[in-house]
Amino acid sequence: MSKWVKSLALVAFVATPLAAADLGLGRPATEAEITAWDIDVRPDGQGLPEGQGTAADGEEIYNDQCAYCHGVFGEGEDRWPQLAGGEGSLADETPIKTVGSYWPYVSTVFDYVHRAMPFGYAQSLSDDEVYALTAYILYMNDIIEDEEFVLSKASFGEVEMPNESGFFPDDREAEYAAGEPCMTDCTNGPMAVTMRARVLDVTPETEEQ
Amino acid sequence: MSDSISRRKLLTGAAATAGAALATTARADDPAITEVQPWNQELGDGVDVAPYGVPSEFEADVVRRNVPWLTADATSSINFTPIHALEGIITPNGLCFERHHSGVALVDPAEHRLMINGLVDTPLVFTVDEIKRFPRENRIYFLECAANGGMEWRGAQLNGCQFTHGMIHCVQYTGVPLKHILAEAGVKTAGKWILPEGADASGMTRSIPLEKALEDCMVAFAMNGEALRPEQGYPLRLVVPGWEGNMWVKWLRRIEVGDMPWHHREETSKYTDLMSNGKARRFTWEMDVKSVITNPSPQAPITHESGHTVLSGLAWSGRGTIKRVDVSLDGGTNWTTARLDGPSHPKALHRFYHEFNWDGGPLLLQSRAIDSEGHVQPTKDALRAVRGTESIYHNNSIQTWHVREGGEVENVEVG
Numbered sequence: 001m002s003k004w005v006k007s008l009a010l011v012a013f014v015a016t017p018l019a020a021a022d023l024g025l026g027r028p029a030t031e032a033e034i035t036a037w038d039i040d041v042r043p044d045g046q047g048l049p050e051g052q053g054t055a056a057d058g059e060e061i062y063n064d065q066c067a068y069c070h071g072v073f074g075e076g077e078d079r080w081p082q083l084a085g086g087e088g089s090l091a092d093e094t095p096i097k098t099v100g101s102y103w104p105y106v107s108t109v110f111d112y113v114h115r116a117m118p119f120g121y122a123q124s125l126s127d128d129e130v131y132a133l134t135a136y137i138l139y140m141n142d143i144i145e146d147e148e149f150v151l152s153k154a155s156f157g158e159v160e161m162p163n164e165s166g167f168f169p170d171d172r173e174a175e176y177a178a179g180e181p182c183m184t185d186c187t188n189g190p191m192a193v194t195m196r197a198r199v200l201d202v203t204p205e206t207e208e209q
Numbered sequence: 210m211s212d213s214i215s216r217r218k219l220l221t222g223a224a225a226t227a228g229a230a231l232a233t234t235a236r237a238d239d240p241a242i243t244e245v246q247p248w249n250q251e252l253g254d255g256v257d258v259a260p261y262g263v264p265s266e267f268e269a270d271v272v273r274r275n276v277p278w279l280t281a282d283a284t285s286s287i288n289f290t291p292i293h294a295l296e297g298i299i300t301p302n303g304l305c306f307e308r309h310h311s312g313v314a315l316v317d318p319a320e321h322r323l324m325i326n327g328l329v330d331t332p333l334v335f336t337v338d339e340i341k342r343f344p345r346e347n348r349i350y351f352l353e354c355a356a357n358g359g360m361e362w363r364g365a366q367l368n369g370c371q372f373t374h375g376m377i378h379c380v381q382y383t384g385v386p387l388k389h390i391l392a393e394a395g396v397k398t399a400g401k402w403i404l405p406e407g408a409d410a411s412g413m414t415r416s417i418p419l420e421k422a423l424e425d426c427m428v429a430f431a432m433n434g435e436a437l438r439p440e441q442g443y444p445l446r447l448v449v450p451g452w453e454g455n456m457w458v459k460w461l462r463r464i465e466v467g468d469m470p471w472h473h474r475e476e477t478s479k480y481t482d483l484m485s486n487g488k489a490r491r492f493t494w495e496m497d498v499k500s501v502i503t504n505p506s507p508q509a510p511i512t513h514e515s516g517h518t519v520l521s522g523l524a525w526s527g528r529g530t531i532k533r534v535d536v537s538l539d540g541g542t543n544w545t546t547a548r549l550d551g552p553s554h555p556k557a558l559h560r561f562y563h564e565f566n567w568d569g570g571p572l573l574l575q576s577r578a579i580d581s582e583g584h585v586q587p588t589k590d591a592l593r594a595v596r597g598t599e600s601i602y603h604n605n606s607i608q609t610w611h612v613r614e615g616g617e618v619e620n621v622e623v624g
Contacts, residue, residue, distance in 0.1 A: 018388065018391055018395065018396035020393065020394065021393050021395075022393075023389075025335060025339045025342055025343065025393055026334060026335040026339055026393055028331055028333060029324050029326060029333060029334045033334065034324070037324055037326075037462070037463050038326055038327075038463070040404060040406070040465065041471075042467075042469065043472050044469075069281070078281050079278075079280060080281045090488075090489075091485065091486055095483060095599055097478065099478075102478060102489075103477055103478055104472065105472050107472070108472055108474055108477050108478065111414075111471075111473055115411075115412035115414070116410065116411045116412050116474075119285070119311070120311070122311065122410040122411070122412065166487065167477075167481060167488070167489050167490070168488055168489070170490055170491070172490075172497070172603075175587075175595050176585070177585055177587065181535070181577060181585045184544070185542060185543065186542055186543070186544065187540070187541055190542060192623060192624065193611055193623055194621075194623060197365040197367060197368045197619060197620035197621065198619055200364075200366055202278065203507075204275070204372075
């Protein structure tokens with residue numbers, strides 16, 4: 001368990017609230033201001049707006065606004081992110097990380113599409129459109145099989161993401177070598193070059209090379 | 210570019226001339242001395258020709274560079290700090306690498322606000338001028354993208370420390386400890402996490418434990434003595450010392466306090482570290498101990514004949530200061546402790562040197578840093594043995610440069 005997870009657990013017992021200071025700086029935020037900016041959504045559904053949408057609704061929006069970069073089937077054009085496919089590939093030589101194969105929470109899809117998509121025209125989608133697009137991305141990944149399934153705040157919890165249990169906390173501390181490192185005769189004989197960057201030749205031309 | 214080529218050829222030519230002169234008894238007179246140069250004779254520019262000064266035209270090749278094949282579009286991309294051409298530990302503002310998710314937001318500070326909301330007694334809104342009325346502090350920190358070195362997991366790929374290690378910069382920040390701003394709003398007992406959010410079109414968000422926020426996070430408005438550059442988050446950015454650069458939210462407009470993490474896109478789809486068994490680490494925030502030799506390196510070859518040579522490099526750790534750096538000239542078989550010089554601040558770059566007499570033959574250069582926690586920078590093979598090659602992030606392994614006869618340098622792996 002990382003130092004941070006441990007210390008967080010400790011904080012839960014000893015923390016006292018950070019008492020309000022009184023420098024007289026700032027002013028209270030209004031409800032409308034908070035509503036305008038606070039659009040973040042969590043895995044437990046906190047932050048989800050009212051509204052709803054189906055994959056069938058989302059397909060047209062997707063084809064109009066998303067497919068140009070992400071591909072008609074979510075396969076990703078050029079180097080834009082692939083959204084669908086890759087199931088069962090995470091332990092492969094070349095894993096494919098998509099919403100379906102990798103993302104642990106459906107809330108992340110809603111939140112990200114809502115705040116950052118379409119690329120170059122962020123926050124232009126209505127809440128219903130974001131529900132519909134989220135449903136369609138899940139449909140492309142076979143996570144929703146019924147294209148008329150109504151995704152909403154109420155039905156959100158019914159969606160199960162295949163890789164939700166695929167993550168574990170930072171445990172790098174177990175990797176660190178203990179003690180002083182070797183200073184002399186540290187390798188089994190003289191070292192030789194086994195691989196050269198020049199063979200791949202992918203470095204951008206910057207100077208004479 | 211032609212400037213740099215001609216300059217390099219001139220340097221090489223000068224070295225060859227000097228060598229030839231030593232070999233014979235008659236030393237040629239140096240025209241740099243015997244001839245009057247234009248700048249010895251003519252008047253230069255007056256003041257104000259460059260109200261905001263720029264480097265010498267002979268340094269025109271010292272610039273940030275990108276690797277176009279890495280990303281789909283320059284508005285969601287990264288470029289690299291030319292660390293092979295820099296000295297000391299401070300990165301000049303105009304050379305600090307850039308990573309944007311929706312381009313550089315050009316924010317009018319008069320129209321910028323910072324909101325604190327969520328589990329607080331009073332949700333507050335601050336103007337930039339109000340942020341500057343809190344008590345300030347000045348701190349030197351490195352910022353490293355967690356993907357620095359991410360292209361090198363499978364093997365040596367890019368020829369230059371600018372590309373293998375250049376997703377890093379180190380500047381002095383001026384700003385306000387985040388704890389002061391949070392205290393002004395009053396954090397409720399249930400508050401355990403914060404969610405900083407950017408004002409750019411990506412609306413960047415990351416979940417950060419409240420304990421870190423109160424320990425050393427800052428809301429910065431200046432870097433190296435001047436206002437933040439637009440590409441570094443002008444007018445306000447979050448400083449999260451020692452932790453992944455992605456968490457240092459630029460164009461910071463809002464901080465929400467909550468009781469659990471949000472698991473947003475940049476902490477699930479990205480910035481999670483896939484192991485070879487298909488499981489992924491998450492919340493790997495600290496940047497581990499790391500170092501690289503910046504000179505010689507592929508973009509900074511040895512341009513002189515055999516003889517006294519200065520090896521120089523950078524070391525850093527997100528967990529504290531650098532205690533020691535060792536260097537090897539033979540690919541890791543034998544090591545010598547390098548000389549650290551300059552200030553040693555926690556979670557900042559450290560500069561090291563190793564002066565030696567080069568015999569003109571091939572070298573396999575490596576550096577190995579040890580931080581104040583006692584963590585030792587691992588070999589590439591050791592890291593791959595536990596993490597595989599697909600984790601993208603947190604590659605802090607030892608870099609090898611192959612110096613050939615003649616001084617040319619290449620990125621290699623050894624075994």
